[in-house]
Amino acid sequence: MSERASQIKEAFVSFIAAQQDCSRDGLRAALVDFAPTARFLMCHPFGEIYGGTKFFDQAYAPLLEALPDLERRDMIVMAGTTPEGQDWLGTMGNYSGTFSAPFLDIPPTGHIAHMRYHEFYRFSGDEIIEVQAIWDIPELMMQARAWPMSPQLGSLITTPAPMSGDGVTISGDGQAALDHVIAMLTDLCRYPSNPDPTIMRLHDYWHPKMNWYGPAGIGTARGIAGFRNWHQGPFLRGMPDRKLDALGDLMSHWISEGEYVCETGWPNMRLSVTGDGWMGIAPTGQEILLRSLDFWRLEEGLIRENWVLVDLLDAYQQLGVDVLARMREFNKTRVLQRLPQLDWRHA
Numbered sequence: 001m002s003e004r005a006s007q008i009k010e011a012f013v014s015f016i017a018a019q020q021d022c023s024r025d026g027l028r029a030a031l032v033d034f035a036p037t038a039r040f041l042m043c044h045p046f047g048e049i050y051g052g053t054k055f056f057d058q059a060y061a062p063l064l065e066a067l068p069d070l071e072r073r074d075m076i077v078m079a080g081t082t083p084e085g086q087d088w089l090g091t092m093g094n095y096s097g098t099f100s101a102p103f104l105d106i107p108p109t110g111h112i113a114h115m116r117y118h119e120f121y122r123f124s125g126d127e128i129i130e131v132q133a134i135w136d137i138p139e140l141m142m143q144a145r146a147w148p149m150s151p152q153l154g155s156l157i158t159t160p161a162p163m164s165g166d167g168v169t170i171s172g173d174g175q176a177a178l179d180h181v182i183a184m185l186t187d188l189c190r191y192p193s194n195p196d197p198t199i200m201r202l203h204d205y206w207h208p209k210m211n212w213y214g215p216a217g218i219g220t221a222r223g224i225a226g227f228r229n230w231h232q233g234p235f236l237r238g239m240p241d242r243k244l245d246a247l248g249d250l251m252s253h254w255i256s257e258g259e260y261v262c263e264t265g266w267p268n269m270r271l272s273v274t275g276d277g278w279m280g281i282a283p284t285g286q287e288i289l290l291r292s293l294d295f296w297r298l299e300e301g302l303i304r305e306n307w308v309l310v311d312l313l314d315a316y317q318q319l320g321v322d323v324l325a326r327m328r329e330f331n332k333t334r335v336l337q338r339l340p341q342l343d344w345r346h347a
Contacts, residue, residue, distance in 0.1 A: 005171075005257060008079035008089050011126040022070040023098075028056045034127045039165035041266050043134040043291070044314035045104065045324060050131075055131075066108065067097030072117075076295050076307070078170045078262055080255035085122040088253050088263040092116070092167075092295050092307050094159065095135070099144070101338040105139065105328050107144050110339045114347020115140050116159045116215075118293035118309040120253070121266040132264045134293050134309040140215035141327060146334075147217075148326040149316070150280025154212075154230040161295050162305060164259075174256025176299050180205065181261045184303065192240045202227075207302040216281060217312045238278030242271035250289075259298040267291045273319060279312075281319055288318040 018030035031052030040049040049055045066072055076092040098117060099113035115136050122130035141147040142156055161167050184205035191200050202224050212221045214231055221230040235242075243250075252265035267289035277283040291311040296303050316323045 002080065002257075003040065004081055004087065005125070008087055008123050009077065010121065010266035012079075012089055012121065013079075015128075015259065016074065019072045020074075022064065022072055024061070024064060027060055027064075028053070029297065030132040031056050031060075031268075034190075035124070035127045038129055038131065039224065040131045041133070042131075042196040043137065044317055051346070062103060063095070066094070066101045066103035066106075067099055067113065070095060070097040075159075075170055076167040076170070076260070076262075078255060078257045078260050079297075080174070080257060082253045082255060084253075086253060088255050088264070089121045089123065090264065090293075091119045091121075092257060092262075099140070100341075103140060104324060105331075105336060106137075106140050107331055107334045107336060108146050108339050111143075113140055113143050114158050118264075118295070118307070120262075120293060122253075132266050132291075134215075134311050136216050136309060138312060138323075142216050146327050146331050148330045149217065149321075149323060152217050152219040152279075153234060154214055154221045156216060157213075157220050159213050159220075159307065164297065164299070166258075167260075170257045170260050172258035174258055174260060177259055177261050177296070178254060180257075180298060180301070181296050181303070189243070191238065192267040205303055207299055207304040210303060211305050213305070213307045215309050215312055218310070232274070234278065237276040238283070239271040239273055240275060242269060247314055261298075262294060262298045263293065264293045281321065284319065286319060288315055289314055 015030045018026040034052040037050060038052055040055045042049060046059050049058055072093060072095050074091050074093040079089040081087050094114045094116050096112060096114040099109045101108050116139060117133065117135050119133040121128050138147060187201045202325055206224055210223060212227045212231060214220060218231055221227045222313060250265060250268050250270060252263050252268040254263050269290040269292055270287065272284045272285055272287045273281060274285055291314060293309050295307040297305040313323050
């Protein structure tokens with residue numbers, strides 16, 4: 001681990017401790033320690049928030065109200081300095097707890113629920129000045145059987161930690177891993193300008209037993225064939241003109257350590273919905289911008305695991321579809337209130 005990566009992680013320790021416990025007082029106190037003008041770029045519908053106290057009130061407080069025994073489990077923590085000289089820390093994991101009251105009008109289930117997060121923190125010295133974060137809100141909708149859009153093609157699973165078991169102890173020079181991921185993305189974008197799909201050279205970059213952990217609404221895929229069938233094929237048919245930040249004018253932030261690479265961009269992809277449409281949305285030809293926060297893990301020189309979260313609710317919103325409003329219409333006969341605590345003797 002580089003000296004700067006170690007310093008960033010050390011500065012994050014107190015916030016990690018507060019998040020693991022998820023007590024109201026602990027979380028609020030930890031967020032107050034952020035820079036007073038810290039900017040929180042959150043997934044839809046939260047939007048842009050300034051200041052740790054406002055972030056707690058607008059995002060964490062409603063989540064704690066819905067899942068009062070909330071806990072957070074980091075599964076990847078990595079840090080470093082981007083090629084542009086910015087210091088970032090990236091985290092991936094799951095929020096979980098008993099879904100006891102509505103969250104964003106998602107009906108509670110009374111059962112344990114999980115919601116993946118990808119959260120990136122930008123540092124100035126030891127102080128956090130910016131956050132870019134996606135919470136997989138559609139994952140909660142699906143567990144509540146309240147998802148109002150098309151069924152996802154991939155599998156719905158609880159996203160696992162890296163199978164190598166080292167996601168929170170990552171260290172080492174990550175330049176080779178970063179070069180590999182950038183080369184992979186470069187070749188992906190050679191198609192469809194070159195209509196031969198072999199130009200993407202997937203087998204040169206991806207492990208034959210790869211797992212691609214996509215956001216709820218797209219789902220998880222296993223192996224190169226699963227990746228093509230359940231994500232890449234529909235994505236390219238619907239948006240063949242996609243442009244990634246590495247090859248265009250959008251801005252992403254890249255850090256790498258050891259066998260891991262991560263990227264955050266707000267946004268980092270430009271595309272138009274044409275062809276077959278996407279996720280059940282009819283093609284409109286409208287250009288949209290995607291926010292995608294990604295983690296990759298290499299094994300034996302190939303990508304074995306890829307965790308991807310896209311702000312799908314924002315993408316739908318750009319296309320004129322208010323998913324939360326649609327969900328309310330589909331579920332307006334369900335009671336939106338705190339569920340009674342069950343007595344095990346009579347449950």
